[in-house]
Amino acid sequence: MRPNRDRPMTRFLPVLALACAFVAGDASAWSAEGHRIVAHIADAGLSPAARAEVERLLAGEADPTLAGVATWADELRDTDPDGLGKRSAKWHYINFDGRCGFEPPRDCKGNNCIVTQTNLLYRILADPTRDPADRAMALKFVVHFVGDLHQPMHASPRDDKGGNDYQVNLGGEGSNLHRIWDGTIIKRRDLAAEEYADVLLETPLPHDPTLSSDRPVLDWALESCQLVEDGKVYPADGVHVIDEAFLEARLPVAEQRLREAGVRLAQLLNHALAPPMQAR
Template identity: 45%
Template structure:
């Protein structure tokens, strides 16, 4: 590697957030869910988000990733709630082994959904729980967030992505799945959402976040997800973008199902 490539790679790795999907991906999950809410669930969402700067599911979809800067204590407390490492276990989720103290995305969804469903809870607690649920359902559908512990969900798998320059762009596998697959899409968020909404209605796993995590992990283990070389084949993005988009679409539909179940009359 030459010096310029190492510099670019270092900057990308330092700057890249340890999040699932980029801001667009999380907003898309939320937008798709909002369109499928029942009237009862929509009324509760409107009540809980009243007073927010952008009082919509999409408007709060990235709140949990912004805690590092806006609320460091809660950011540290919730850091492990964004993912679960089950790749080394054959993608089988076992709570006692994979989620000690409930600190993983599977149990975080369950815990926060229970708070959200409890009308005896203070409004502020339920509002926070809703923000967490919206974000974490997106997280669990990003395959790298249910993958391997040994490479930190693909964060240590360094890549060079050809972009017409001599050195290409430095990145890592996790960041590629977060947002790199959509980097050059050239499509507005609204058009993207409409296209994902039209994907075939294929939903498996019900409203069980453990099943969602296991399904995401299975994608990580498909041949070709881990590139054979550090320099990415241009065909990689064309191959795996539809898989990532299907995960976003599933996340939106499943988030709607969970909110309808949790917030219904």
């Protein structure tokens, strides 16, 4: 077992905020391996109390670990396409409609957006009076959505369905920018998820002000949006043929987002599942 590398968190109360739905089709944020990388990083940072509660809540799962449930929210599209899969489809993303800003009445109709839903699900997870099955479901969603929030294509200010409509050609093969960010960039490492997580954990994060924010989930989405605005995600304007140099230049950004997602997920779970929260 890898050692706990997280530091204590003094304040972590996600609040309802933010979102703007765009139709992302069947896109997911990060590949299955990407989500498992985030989960392995988070697992390394769980406190003993949070780890015990995770194990209790996931006891009925085929693989009762964070990595084992990391892709569950995407799999709902196949396992429950007309039920929860359909109802939760818009919970995976947010679009900022041309700029990195937020107007709740316009941007999160029906609470169908990733930040509002992450906050709502966090509240269920952190409430020990709720049914354990509801809390287990909330845990599986939260594990997935924290990863989604850190994939820039799921919080973009551009009107291209999260990069799904931005067609690219890489090595003579057609793709789209969303798919490139989902997995093509990080596949360059050719590492299994747990090994990749160990590599990323070798580089500690600097001080993270979002961990003492009263709106961390919103902050994470705004960071993704800002990466797009700062030119760190898309090719230069009008360019649709990309190469290895493009992938190489974006790899540090992708790895930083995976690292941040994992460490932040651990902090969120530690806070939600810590004894003071359970004793309320």
